[in-house]
Amino acid sequence: MKVLIPQDIAQEGKKYLLERGYEIKMGTGTDEATVIEEGKDADAILLRLSKINRTILASCPKLKIVARHGVGYDNVDTKAAEELGIWVTNTPMSNAKTVAETTMTLILAAAKNIFAVSNKMREGDFFYKNSHKGMDLEGKKLGLIGFGRIGKMVAKLASAFDMDILVYDPFIHSEVLTEFPNAKILDRDEVLKQADIVSLHLPSNEQTKNSIGEKEFNVMKESAYFINLARGEIVDEPALIKALQENKIKGAALDVYSQEPLPLDHPLCQLDNVILTPHIASNTEECMARMAVHAAMEIHKVLSGEQPSWPVNSPNQ
Numbered sequence: 001m002k003v004l005i006p007q008d009i010a011q012e013g014k015k016y017l018l019e020r021g022y023e024i025k026m027g028t029g030t031d032e033a034t035v036i037e038e039g040k041d042a043d044a045i046l047l048r049l050s051k052i053n054r055t056i057l058a059s060c061p062k063l064k065i066v067a068r069h070g071v072g073y074d075n076v077d078t079k080a081a082e083e084l085g086i087w088v089t090n091t092p093m094s095n096a097k098t099v100a101e102t103t104m105t106l107i108l109a110a111a112k113n114i115f116a117v118s119n120k121m122r123e124g125d126f127f128y129k130n131s132h133k134g135m136d137l138e139g140k141k142l143g144l145i146g147f148g149r150i151g152k153m154v155a156k157l158a159s160a161f162d163m164d165i166l167v168y169d170p171f172i173h174s175e176v177l178t179e180f181p182n183a184k185i186l187d188r189d190e191v192l193k194q195a196d197i198v199s200l201h202l203p204s205n206e207q208t209k210n211s212i213g214e215k216e217f218n219v220m221k222e223s224a225y226f227i228n229l230a231r232g233e234i235v236d237e238p239a240l241i242k243a244l245q246e247n248k249i250k251g252a253a254l255d256v257y258s259q260e261p262l263p264l265d266h267p268l269c270q271l272d273n274v275i276l277t278p279h280i281a282s283n284t285e286e287c288m289a290r291m292a293v294h295a296a297m298e299i300h301k302v303l304s305g306e307q308p309s310w311p312v313n314s315p316n317q
Contacts (some may be wrong), residue, residue: 001303002062004042006030006050009069010285013046013292020300032056039063044299046292047076049260054080065302067295070282071095072231073312074204082313089308091294092149098287100153103229106253106275107142107158107197110225111135115275135196137161143195145188145212146202146230147172154199155180166191169202192219197227204231212236217243223250229281232257241267244274255281 003017006027014024027038030050036059039045043062045052048069054077057063065087066076071094078088109115112134120128142158144151147169155165156179165183168191177183192198198220202208213236220226226249228235237258243249251273259266260279268274282291298308 001043002041003044003046003299004035004039005046006035006038007048009046009048009295010289010292012289013069013296016293016296017046017299022299022303036060043303046295046299049075052076052081057081057084057086065089065299065308067298068312069291069295072203074231074233078313082315085315087298087302087308087311087315088313089295089298089302089310090312091291091298092310094290094294095282095287096149096153098284099150099229099281100157102255102281103150103154103199103201103227104157106227106229106255106277107199107225108137109275110227110251110253111137111140111197116272137163139164140196141166141194143191143198144168145191145198145200147176148201151201152176152180154201155183166195189219192216193221195224196221197225199227200230200234202230202234204233209233210236212240214239214242217248220249222248225250226252227254228252229255232260237268241271244268244271247273251275253277255279 002023002025004025004027007030008026017024025038028034032055035050035056039060041062042060044065044067045063046067046069052066052075057077057080063086066081068076068090071090071092073088073090076088081088113132116132117129138161140163142163143166144155145168147167158165159180159182165180167183167185168188174185177185212234217239240252244252253275255277256279262268268276298310301308
């Protein structure tokens with residue numbers, strides 16, 4: 001059986017498939033025509049960031065599973081896959097701790113003004129620090145919009161810094177906070193209003209796209225930082241840029257964008273009060289290996305006639 005991999009993955013994932021007798025076809029492009037041509041005889045697609053739409057799915061008659069290398073699956077038409085009898089899976093157990101660590105790294109970098117001070121030092125301004133002091137995290141309020149696996153792990157890390165945790169997630173109940181005595185559930189506006197740092201941890205879907213915009217930034221404190229390692233399309237980017245330009249909020253740390261790669265002439269690149277990283281939340285050697293292997297495991301399960309462990313749709317088999 002053949003597995004198409006449009007974008008390269010860690011060797012561990014490929015090894016897992018090869019050891020079980022699969023033929024791997026490494027893709028040469030991620031555009032629709034190329035994926036259709038290279039996937040026309042594929043039994044599975046192990047997918048990273050390229051898009052898989054209805055046209056591609058319908059053009060791959062042998063396809064039984066699209067295994068997403070990561071947690072988000074907004075780049076797959078899951079409804080079309082379901083109608084065509086194709087499983088779509090993700091790897092929810094692979095990256096939560098890694099993304100939480102990266103989130104905490106960016107929170108610390110923003111709070112301590114690390115990048116701006118470092119850049120100024122390289123320019124010869126050693127004393128820029130005197131007029132651009134950072135802030136302590138102890139006693140500050142961290143607002144988490146979304147409290148799934150990653151949100152909980154961020155809360156755990158932030159608790160080590162003696163931060164107060166404010167949570168908004170319409171799908172949780174107060175019992176989940178038993179392990180977080182420093183946390184409380186509030187409505188979204190209260191989290192935004194009270195938090196010194198707001199961090200997004202929710203999926204991109206029809207309900208969340210552009211759900212953080214001008215209204216939300218106006219509610220936040222002028223001294224607050226905004227952190228996004230979830231998905232770029234959750235945020236109304238022009239509204240965020242305006243809030244940063246007009247100092248409606250103190251700053252931002254962003255790892256995801258409405259357009260990736262982010263063009264060098266993009267307005268975000270011109271702002272001093274924003275930290276930009278190139279979608280690296282899960283970009284560690286260990287995490288990339290886990291995602292590759294977990295996606296490969298799902299392929300092996302489905303092509304062996306078993307139910308996948310982490311399905312995101314329910315195809316008619």
